[in-house]
Structures are given as structure tokens and as C-alpha cells.
Amino acid sequence: MNQTEALQSLLEAVASGAVSPDIALNKLKHFDFEPVGEFARIDHHRTLRTGFPEVIWGEGKTTAQIIQIMEVMRQKHPVVMATRIKPEIYEQLQTQVQDLVYYPLARICALVSKDSSTPQLLGKIGILSAGTADLPVAEEAAITAELCGFQVQRLWDVGVAGIHRLLSHRHLLETVDVLVVVAGMEGALPSVVAGLADCPVIGVPTSVGYGANFGGLAPLLTMLNSCAAGIGVVNIDNGFGAAILAGQILRRVNLLQGERNL
Known part of the structure; x- marks a missing residue:
């Protein structure tokens, strides 16, 4: 059973009353990941489990790998962040990733969706x-x-x-x-x-x-x-x-x- 079939089965079970919404939510917390090529699996539901999304570790990845991961993540996350990005890597990234922001001292690249602002949390x-x-x-x-x-x-x-x-x-x-x-x-x-x-x-x-x-x-x-x-x-x-x-x-x-x- 692939992910689509598993999700369909779960939703049907909720609709029929065989599975409660609370149990379904707990199952979904460990459900959704998305392969990127042969080198990565994006954990889209990390926010549900831990409160914060997955972040890309930049060192050790090729520019092409970072680009592919960011483009996949931006489809489902309002903020996509990559750490330990050297200036020369950013120069390569910005030519291929639209709206990329670079924080040179922090060595962080980020994509922030224009359609949804970052939630301001208390504290x-x-x-x-x-x-x-x-x-x-x-x-x-x-x-x-x-x-x-x-x-x-x-x-x-x-x-x-x-x-x-x-x-x-x-x-x-x-x-x-x-x-x-x-x-x-x-x-x-x-x-x-x-x-x-x-x-x-x-x-x-x-x-x-x-x-x-x-x-x-x-x-x-x-x-x-x-x-x-x-x-x-x-x-x-x-x-x-x-x-x-x-x-x-x-x-x-x-x-x-x-x-x-x-």
C-alpha cells in the first residue's frame, strides 16, 4: 500500500466512525514524508510532532541537492531554512531559487512565503x-x-x-x-x-x-x-x-x- 492508498484508507475509516479523529491525528503525525531523488526524504509532518519544521543542513550537500530539497519543501511549508550555507554556495543557489534570502553572518538561507506570514509566538x-x-x-x-x-x-x-x-x-x-x-x-x-x-x-x-x-x-x-x-x-x-x-x-x-x- 502506497502513501496515497494508506491516507485514503485512514480517511475512510474516520468517515465511517471506525477510527476517531484523535487516533487519526496521531497516525498522521508519523505519516507524511516525501522522497527527493535518491538522496533525501522530507519529513513534512515534523511540525505536527515537534512544533518546528525540518531544517536543511547545508554542509556536505551539493548545490543541486539543496535546490531540489528547497523546491519540494516550499510547496508545503511557509518557511524553509537551510543552515551552514557558505557565501559561494549562496551565489549558486540564488541563480536558481526564486525569492531566496541570505543571512551572511548566520550562514542561513531562507524562503518565506509571501502568502502566509511567519506566526508570531509569545515569549x-x-x-x-x-x-x-x-x-x-x-x-x-x-x-x-x-x-x-x-x-x-x-x-x-x-x-x-x-x-x-x-x-x-x-x-x-x-x-x-x-x-x-x-x-x-x-x-x-x-x-x-x-x-x-x-x-x-x-x-x-x-x-x-x-x-x-x-x-x-x-x-x-x-x-x-x-x-x-x-x-x-x-x-x-x-x-x-x-x-x-x-x-x-x-x-x-x-x-x-x-x-x-x-
Whole structure:
């Protein structure tokens, strides 16, 4: 039985009363994927299961593969995003993909449908960077969060080597709902922020630093060993993952508030 036949069978079962709408919805959450050539299977129902759509990882894919995947996804998704897209790859993509937007610092390409605007979700995400060299990872988090529909507040270059820079913007820590803190070198900034803020803090270690930074391992261990409570840590240079984690926290809060209001 192919997908069309399986879907037809499911709909007929719902129409006849043999399957309840709730059970059908649960089946559909794991139902719809679409092959692209011999190299990809697009998970169209990831939003139903997880709250956020599938995103294209750009590194390791050919330009032709990225183009084919984006063109398939744009038919069913209001926002299509590809991460880790180098400028020279974007130059090739833009000649063949209409309406493609590029965020060079974040290394993200996106297609946003003109017919449907990105939903604005409740909650504000604050994103801090310790240094200017951490900005590619911080911007990856910021652009990801914005494309997912969240409001973002940025604060750059407030590392612990000049802590007064952070303290002079302490009001920002009090006006956001989740904080993403990006730091390389020794990675101390998330601990400081978590000691000042009353919201969840997500630490993002970066590979920025001298030799003993070990490509981001040193800040990763610092964040994992933080004495401040309320810190979660994602992988090295994973700004995208931090943004999605922040979004999941806010999405669950919104869902719970909606349930209480029923």
C-alpha cells in the first residue's frame, strides 16, 4: 500500500466512525514524508510532532541537492531554512531559487512565503555573545529563532573580560523569557548570566579561542561544570540547536497556558 492508498484508507475509516479523529491525528503525525531523488526524504509532518519544521543542513550537500530539497519543501511549508550555507554556495543557489534570502553572518538561507506570514509566538528570547568572534554562532541562533516566529533581543560583546558591559545592560536580563548565551575562550559568561537572571539559560560553547580551547571543548566543560543553577548546554557552535531548545521551552509554556484557559 502506497502513501496515497494508506491516507485514503485512514480517511475512510474516520468517515465511517471506525477510527476517531484523535487516533487519526496521531497516525498522521508519523505519516507524511516525501522522497527527493535518491538522496533525501522530507519529513513534512515534523511540525505536527515537534512544533518546528525540518531544517536543511547545508554542509556536505551539493548545490543541486539543496535546490531540489528547497523546491519540494516550499510547496508545503511557509518557511524553509537551510543552515551552514557558505557565501559561494549562496551565489549558486540564488541563480536558481526564486525569492531566496541570505543571512551572511548566520550562514542561513531562507524562503518565506509571501502568502502566509511567519506566526508570531509569545515569549522573547535574549541572545548574548561574549565576543565579536562568537557572532556567527550567536546570529545563527537569532535568525533561527526569528524565522520560527519568536521575538529576539540581541546583546553582543559582553564577555567577562569587561563584565561592566553586561551589568550596564542588566535590564535586558529581566525582560526576556529565555536566554541563549554564546561564548568561546573559557566560556564563563553563561555562569555569570545564570547568577543574575531568573529565566532558563542555554549555554552555547564556540570553537573560538587559543590552543587550549581545544576547538570549543574548554568552554563546553566550563558550562557543564557551572556552579550556577538553571543552565542547559548544547553542542559546540550549535546556535541552531540552542534556538530550537529555547523555542521548545516557550512553546510548551504557551500550550500549558492555553490549556489552563480552556
